[in-house]
Structure formats: C-alpha cells, structure tokens
Amino acid sequence: MHNRKFDAVIESLLFAAGDEGLSISQLSAVLDISMQEAEIEINTLKESYSEQHNRGIHLVELAGTYQLATKREMTPYIKKLVESPATSTLSQAALETLAIVAYRQPITRMSIEEIRGVKTDRPLQTLVSKGLIKDAGRAEGAGRAILYGTTHEFLDYFGLNDLSQLPPLTEDLDGADGDEETDLFFRSLQNSLGEEALEDKE
C-alpha cells in the first residue's frame, strides 16, 4: 500500500541528500518502515515524477542510491543557466583501462597491460586520483601486486546503479568505427610510401 503522506517526506530527504544519494536502508530508518515498504514508496514516487509533465526533476538510481536529477529534456534550458566546469572527459587510455578494471576486477596492473599491449601506469594513476578505481587488495604470489577495483564514484560517474548494469562485453564487432580521417590518411600514406616500402623488402 502506498502512503501518499510519505511523498513529501521522501522528497525532502532526497533533496537534502542531493548527490550523496538516499539509500533504501536510510529511508526505512527515517520513516520507520520495512525495507520492502521503503522500496515500494520510493518506486511509486519515482513513477509519479516521470508521469507528471509539470515536473522538471525526476528520481534516478545511481550507485545503489536514489537521487533527484533534472529530466533529460531540460538540459538545453539548464545549459543556458549554469556552466559545467571544464571537466576533462576521460582519455581513451583511461577509458580502456577503466573498462578492463570494471569487467575483470580485481585485476593487477600487469594483467591490464597484457590485455592492452601497452604500459598502463599513467592511466591507472589518473583513475585512482579521480576516485574511479581503488586498491582492492593484494594478489597472491611473490610480488603481492596491487589489485584494482572500481569505486562507488565509478558507478555515479557513468550513471550506473550497480556493476550488473555494465553493458555486456561483445566479441563481435559490428559496424566500422574507423574514423574517415584515419582512413584518408592511410590511403595517402600507402601512395606515398608504397614504392619505398617495396624497395625496402628487396
């Protein structure tokens, strides 16, 4: 049974918690109801936010907690008002490293480097300093190498509720993602170096 009088309380709690998020257990403690009831309450509220077209905010699940967030269709208006800090988005190297850590955690630097085929200390350092990955123990064996795992902030940063929401790894690559510029370059490279390369072979 949904209890409408809780709506106001939950909204105020969500508002106060902000991007720290509100968990089911916090909600159940504050409202003095069971976890199941708390979950029903919050999910009913979640639906009502998305149904109401005169609401500009809604409830999202992030990193295992509930948070209020602006609805996506409001983004153009908000962009006129607030500025995003110059968030340097993650580099390709950092993203690849993070992907490997996310799917294979806990994992050592060496194993990551085996997969990527290149040194990976700098991307790892970046990711640790951004609080996206953490030291998650030590590997067995002689070196006792650091094992890396993802953090709470990782989930939040990518808008995930938990690790099970990571997109499945696919073996087959459909569709070419090669950017045209690279290909253009490649063709001209072949033309200009083609002859020379043949000479080298002889």
Place this chain on the structure above:
Amino acid sequence: MHNRKFDAVIESLLFAAGDEGLSISQLSAVLDISMQEAEIEINTLKESYSEQHNRGIHLVELAGTYQLATKREMTPYIKKLVESPATSTLSQAALETLAIVAYRQPITRMSIEEIRGVKTDRPLQTLVSKGLIKDAGRAEGAGRAILYGTTHEFLDYFGLNDLSQLPPLTEDLDGADGDEETDLFFRSLQNSLGEEALEDKE
C-alpha cells in the same frame, strides 16, 4: 496568464541553480519572456508548491533570488536522516572539505569556500571536532585568517605515514583531448611524408 508548460522548466532551473538562487532576470532570459511574465510564472509555481501537501520542498525568496528548499515541517525527518546509523558520519560536504584541506593545506576557510562555492564553516567545525583537521597557523595579511591543516589522527585514520603518501591529484595527467592530438599527428605526418617520399624517389 500562467503557462503550465513552464513549470517543469522552472523547476529544473531552480534545482540546477541550487543555493545560488535564480533571479527574475535570469529566468526571463532563459525562457525568453518578459520580466513581468517571469515573475508571474515563478509566483504561480511558488503557490502551487506550498498548496501541495505531497511536496516536501517549496520555493523561497531570498535576497531577490528564488531557490528551492525543504519545507520547514520536514526538519525533524532530515535530522533523523543524519542521525540514522545508516548515514555515514561524514557528509559529502565534510568529505569534500577534508579532501581540499588534505591536498591544499595550509588553507583558509575563504579559499576552501572559493573552491566549493558554498559556505563551509559547519563542515570545518565537524572535521575539527572529529580531530581530522586543526588550526595550523595564521595567514599573512590583514585578517590573519586561520589556516587549516590535517592532523596525526588524519594520517592514522587513512593509514598514511605522511602526507606524501596521499594519492597524487592529477587533474589532467593524461593531457588534452586525444582527438586533437590525432589530428595534429595526421596533418604533420602528411606534410612530412609528402616531402620525404619525394626525396626518396629521386
């Protein structure tokens, strides 16, 4: 005339503006309506917040700007939230403040507030009372403001021998956007290959 479709947009703008508040002139600029209209819109919304008993937040006017805030009757619940064992003792505000002190020490309250963009006296108090940070001298200049630094307990608590063991904050370790570099690479490659290929042919 009140235009219901603006309600959602205004709510999202208020939400994003946060503590800094939204002024009538900002609202009129974003919505591209006159100041008079903007004022009518926001006041209608303000009324509807206070009328609806299933809302936990309302619109308050402070120093000429409008902002969202939790309704006063919700305070006991919010207090309960903070006191609940399910809530971690250090709030986001305190954690942020601690991170800033740890990495930028010695630092004054004003400088911390500049970074965080909000008042920070309470989080500082909390951290001092928990023994994680302390008064570490006085800043030069007229105010002789208190400089904050981390304590021995801070090091103990996080298992550090000294401050140099804090993970480095590498805001931009990976450098700029990869794409630009790639473009640069290809352009310069094409240029130089052009010449060299010609030379070799001769």
Place this chain on the structure above:
Amino acid sequence: MEYSVKVDAFEGPLDLLLHLIQGLEIDIYDIPMADISEQYMLYIRAMKVLELNLASEYLVMASTLLAIKSRMLLPKHEESWEQDEEAFEEEDPRDELVERLIEYRKYKQAAAELKEKEQERGSFYTKAPVDLSQFEAQKQDSLEDMQIDLHDLLGAFNKLLRRKKLKKPMSARISRQEVSIEKRMEEILSDLRSRRAPSLFHEMFPVTEKPHMVVSFLAVLELMKRNEITIKQEGNFSDILVEAFEGVNLVAQP
C-alpha cells in the same frame, strides 16, 4: 622542423593492428600476415619519420609479426604417414595474436560504451547535498565508526569538480551597463523638475530590480551631495520627500 609532440594516435600496437585489419577489410580469424606486417611497418616507419615517441611495445609487436610471417612461410613437415591428418591443421602461428586482438577489441568496444555513458550522465544535473553539518556535530561517533577511506575522499573531490556552477548573471550585468549613475541622475532630476512638487522617496525606484535600485540610490546620494536635490522628513516614520532645488539647470559633470 621538430616534432617533439607526444602523440598517441593509437592506444598501442594492438589498437594499430585492429585499425589496419579494419581498414583492409580482412577477416580477423584469417589475417594475411604478409599484408598486415607490411602495413604495420609503414606506420612504424612513418612514426619514426616524424620522430614520434615510439613506445617500445610497437617494436616488440613488429618483431612478433615478422616472426609469425616467417613461421607461416616455412614449408610444412609433410611426412607421408601424416598426410591424412592435414585436416587437423597444426597449430596456426597466428592463434595467439588473434586471441589477443579479440580480447583487446572487447574492451576497446566497452570503453566506447563507457564514453557514451559518461556523456549521457553529464547531460543531467544532480545537486549538492544540503549542508547538514549542524546535525552532524550532535552525532557522537568515534573515528573508527566512520566507514570511509581515501578513495571516498578522492571520489568526493571528483564530484565537487564535476559539479555545475551557476553562470554569472547575464542579464544583471547587461542592465548594470544599461543604466549608468549619471544617466539615472539626469532622469531623477528631470522627473522631479517636471513635477514641481516633492516626490515620495520610494518613487525614486520605479524598477524593482536590484542593480537598477542600487544605481538609483547612488544617483540620489550623488544628487544630494551636489546640492541638486533636497530630502525632507517631517517626523519619525513619516514619508521621506524628495525635491529638486530651484534654479539649477544642469547636472554638473564631475
């Protein structure tokens, strides 16, 4: 010309190989080693021409490719009694490389999806928590009870850096430029003169916008200082009346 730019056109030799395979539209399970090594060497050579900082992994891969190529050129040991078993191909020298490429490609793809999620997440706004420290202080917890570690600290800091900031009020700045104090002084003065009777103080503020009100107030003060206007109040709490001095025609320029 010197090219000391550090360039990461590719995320390493595997990335480069994947790019070549894609560009040549060849089957990753049946890589023509001669072609691929040739193309690979072209790139390596090009990077050297540019004096790019070539990571040693690229060179290691180059020799791996050449080794595989030569192993494939070796004539197969065709001992007669084994001929029937040709169906059981002996281990393909490319196998290990193909496996690595496929494994790497999985994560490269996953990285692309993470990038999408990163952008998507960046397109909606969450808010900073309300400062609840006033209630926190009452909570008596020992440090040991706090379930935080250094990564929480870094995470919180990252969140702070990501948080959006309100743009400096655009219209406020514009309106401040629109009404200068001088201009407002002229307006007030000509207003008062045209009336010929004292005006109420609050009439000096026809626009209820903060910058305009501030400008109006400063204009009134300046006019008083220059003895262009006079301000009277009959008694406590009675109306403040503003009046222009007679006989003054111009706002004197400072």
